[in-house]
Amino acid sequence: xxxxxxxxxxxxxxxxxxxxxxxxxxxxxxxxxxxxxxxxxxxxxxxxxxxxxxxxxxxxxxxxxxxxxxxxxxxxxxxxxxxxxxxxxxxxxxxxxxxxxxxxxxxxxxxxxxxxxxxxxxxxxxxxxxxxxxxxxxxxxxxxxxxxxxxxxxxxxxxxxxxxxxxxxxxxxxxxxxxxxxxxxxxxxxxxxxxxxxxxxxxxxxxxxxxxxxxxxxxxxxxxxxxxxxxxxxxxxxxxxxxxxxxxxxxxxxxxxxxxxxxxxxxxxxxxxxxxxxxxxxxxxxxxxxxxxxxxxxxxxxxxxxxxxxxxxxxxxxxxxxxxxxxxxxxxxxxxxxxxxxxxxxxxxxxxxxxxxxxxxxxxxxxxxxxxxxxxxxxxxxxxxxxxxxxxxxxxxxxxxxxxxxxxxxxxxxxxxxxxxxxxxxxxxxxxxxxxxxxxxxxxxxxxxxx
Amino acid sequence: xxxxxxxxxxxxxxxxxxxxxxxxxxxxxxxxxxxxxxxxxxxxxxxxxxxxxxxxxxxxxxxxxxxxxxxxxxxxxxxxxxxxxxxxxxxxxxxxxxxxxxxxxxxxxxxxxxxxxxxxxxxxxxxxxxxxxxxxxxxxxxxxxxxxxxxxxxxxxxxxxxxxxxxxxxxxxxxxxxxxxxxxxxxxxxxxxxxxxxxxxxxxxxxxxxxxxxxxxxxxxxxxxxxxxxxxxxxxxxxxxxxxxxxxxxxxxxxxxxxxxxxxxxxxxxxxxxxxxxxxxxxxxxxxxxxxx
Numbered sequence: 001x002x003x004x005x006x007x008x009x010x011x012x013x014x015x016x017x018x019x020x021x022x023x024x025x026x027x028x029x030x031x032x033x034x035x036x037x038x039x040x041x042x043x044x045x046x047x048x049x050x051x052x053x054x055x056x057x058x059x060x061x062x063x064x065x066x067x068x069x070x071x072x073x074x075x076x077x078x079x080x081x082x083x084x085x086x087x088x089x090x091x092x093x094x095x096x097x098x099x100x101x102x103x104x105x106x107x108x109x110x111x112x113x114x115x116x117x118x119x120x121x122x123x124x125x126x127x128x129x130x131x132x133x134x135x136x137x138x139x140x141x142x143x144x145x146x147x148x149x150x151x152x153x154x155x156x157x158x159x160x161x162x163x164x165x166x167x168x169x170x171x172x173x174x175x176x177x178x179x180x181x182x183x184x185x186x187x188x189x190x191x192x193x194x195x196x197x198x199x200x201x202x203x204x205x206x207x208x209x210x211x212x213x214x215x216x217x218x219x220x221x222x223x224x225x226x227x228x229x230x231x232x233x234x235x236x237x238x239x240x241x242x243x244x245x246x247x248x249x250x251x252x253x254x255x256x257x258x259x260x261x262x263x264x265x266x267x268x269x270x271x272x273x274x275x276x277x278x279x280x281x282x283x284x285x286x287x288x289x290x291x292x293x294x295x296x297x298x299x300x301x302x303x304x305x306x307x308x309x310x311x312x313x314x315x316x317x318x319x320x321x322x323x324x325x326x327x328x329x330x331x332x333x334x335x336x337x338x339x340x341x342x343x344x345x346x347x348x349x350x351x352x353x354x355x356x357x358x359x360x361x362x363x364x365x366x367x368x369x370x371x372x373x374x375x376x377x378x379x380x381x382x383x384x385x386x387x388x389x390x391x392x393x394x395x396x397x398x399x400x401x402x403x404x405x406x407x408x409x410x411x412x413x414x415x416x417x418x419x420x421x422x423x424x425x426x427x428x429x430x431x432x433x434x435x436x437x438x439x440x441x442x443x444x445x446x447x448x449x450x451x
Numbered sequence: 452x453x454x455x456x457x458x459x460x461x462x463x464x465x466x467x468x469x470x471x472x473x474x475x476x477x478x479x480x481x482x483x484x485x486x487x488x489x490x491x492x493x494x495x496x497x498x499x500x501x502x503x504x505x506x507x508x509x510x511x512x513x514x515x516x517x518x519x520x521x522x523x524x525x526x527x528x529x530x531x532x533x534x535x536x537x538x539x540x541x542x543x544x545x546x547x548x549x550x551x552x553x554x555x556x557x558x559x560x561x562x563x564x565x566x567x568x569x570x571x572x573x574x575x576x577x578x579x580x581x582x583x584x585x586x587x588x589x590x591x592x593x594x595x596x597x598x599x600x601x602x603x604x605x606x607x608x609x610x611x612x613x614x615x616x617x618x619x620x621x622x623x624x625x626x627x628x629x630x631x632x633x634x635x636x637x638x639x640x641x642x643x644x645x646x647x648x649x650x651x652x653x654x655x656x657x658x659x660x661x662x663x664x665x666x667x668x669x670x671x672x673x674x675x676x677x678x679x680x681x682x683x684x685x686x687x688x689x690x691x692x693x694x695x696x697x698x699x700x701x702x703x704x705x706x707x708x709x710x711x712x713x714x715x716x717x718x719x720x721x722x723x724x725x726x727x728x729x730x731x732x733x734x735x736x737x738x739x740x741x742x743x744x
Binding site for chain 1: 494495496577578579598600601603687688690693694704708709710711
């Protein structure tokens with residue numbers, strides 16, 4: 001009895017084992033054939049771009065357009081398909097934080113998207129970093145570089161070679177509610193720090209919340225801070241960040257302490273909405289468009305959200321937060337925007353380059369669609385400024401050249417986070433001083449900076 | 452009869468599973484130890500070995516102590532408060548009340564939502580001035596109370612703990628409820644005959660009989676508390692400042708925002724040691740109690 005049972009069991013198990021083994025064998029041989037097939041499929045893919053169906057992947061960051069077609073998600077794949085019928089472009093769009101995480105993990109695993117978004121200089125996912133790591137392809141061979149502004153190209157370059165095509169230029173500024181300004185009797189736009197404080201004071205006295213910030217999303221601290229830094233840190237020392245790298249100076253420098261103190265002043269004097277730490281940036285934008293606060297600090301990219309219709313109708317304006325002392329010139333905070341890069345290890349690199357040539361040729365329907373949908377200010381020669389609201393600030397920058405980049409573009413990712421979390425302590429009413437904030441920033445900088 | 456052969460063959464069947472287990476579980480864990488002594492940034496494949504710098508760095512930074520403290524507070528409150536409330540609820544829902552089924556499902560519903568949904572809803576509930584709580588307090592005439600729950604250094608952590616308890620109370624309640632159903636009726640009757648009042652029945656019969664449920668619930672909530680990440684991530688982003696950083700959140704932030712995979716790995720190892728220590732203490736004490744119960 002026992003032998004009979006164990007025999008059956010043995011046979012069953014043995015057959016199971018055999019099945020399992022053969023299954024393994026199958027899957028092995030499958031994956032082998034896959035692996036051997038793909039390289040051979042890959043090499044002719046580029047040359048035979050018009051024949052075999054090819055799928056390209058693209059990963060970008062941002063929010064989907066609130067209404068109408070989204071350029072990256074809808075228009076781009078459609079127009080690419082029209083020009084290259086065999087090419088399917090699969091686009092994924094993620095919120096910023098998730099984008100950083102996801103694209104890095106994919107690149108590190110060797111499964112990076114064919115096209116991805118890169119930020120200027122040393123920022124998180126910055127051009128220098130991705131180029132150094134060998135993830136982004138050298139784009140210097142492409143034909144359209146003479147039509148792109150030199151500054152934009154150089155911000156995306158590493159060792160003199162461009163690795164991404166910037167979408168344009170972004171300006172940090174102060175959106176304001178013209179009606180509320182008029183109501184409070186602020187007739188002239190503030191041109192320096194004392195007059196800005198005076199204007200905020202007038203608004204407050206008139207019972208209007210001068211500034212709304214969604215500090216629950218900590219990164220918004222940067223939007224005001226970099227505008228102040230552009231006036232307080234860089235004008236007297238344009239090489240500040242280079243000296244920072246060599247250790248000649250530090251973020252604990254008096255200039256940065258002053259910058260932080262300036263921003264702190266806005267909170268100390270109660271110009272920023274109370275309880276901002278409990279308010280997300282979307283909620284803050286809503287307050288602004290509902291006419292409940294007179295100003296909000298953010299960049300040109302936020303125009304669609306801030307121009308949306310709220311509870312009341314009012315006219316919007318845009319100016320650079322004047323951190324300058326009276327009598328000194330006002331500097332704007334403007335930087336090259338993010339741009340698309342090609343994966344250096346892509347199987348379809350040549351095809352990607354062909355798409356780029358088409359996208360940036362200056363006349364194709366795809367180029368037009370790109371220009372029309374782009375909220376940033378174009379750095380492409382001959383493209384007109386679309387959004388009137390930015391005209392004054394932009395022409396000021398163009399005529400005087402008074403502008404500096406966003407400070408975090410020269411910092412390793414992580415320094416701005418420390419700045420935000422330390423500054424949040426000030427907002428939260430802790431006894432943290434500007435010196436504490438700059439010291440924490442410097443410590444982080446020293447820890448992360450590897451020259 | 453031929454059992455010796457049988458046993459040997461059996462071992463081979465473990466191989467595929469073991470292989471996968473090693474490949475996707477053991478090796479990554481060992482990798483963690485390797486990365487913890489490097490300056491790997493999670494991204495550029497070239498990295499240097501930096502010895503114990505990461506650990507030294509962590510022990511000097513305030514984030515380690517802070518996130519351990521927050522995690523322990525989080526765990527302690529969710530374990531104690533969560534279980535006491537769940538136990539009380541279980542007693543209530545076990546009583547003979549009308550619409551028992553309705554109440555039971557009502558308390559279980561929050562558990563069914565994903566943390567993302569719950570976090571989002573509660574961020575609106577907690578919104579200063581215009582959130583549900585703030586407007587409710589306004590309606591009933593309580594003003595001057597600071598309703599900035601998530602934006603305040605002293606309240607943010609407790610506010611998210613409350614959400615965690617609210618969400619997970621259903622599971623604990625169900626387990627307690629199931630335990631209560633298994634308390635033998637004859638024991639309760641015997642107690643009644645001996646003249647035990649309602650409180651004595653609970654204290655000396657029902658709660659001791661629930662020992663296993665308590666062990667399960669406490670263990671589950673300890674684990675849940677020690678790996679707290681969802682609500683700091685969704686509701687406060689670790690803020691204001693760093694005041695709601697838990698161990699896991701700090702690790703995530705370090706790895707993915709600061710791009711310090713090496714340092715994050717070191718933090719991972721420290722928390723690994725800490726969690727093992729805490730779990731060991733719990734398992735030992737609870738086991739002992741259960742045996743005696």
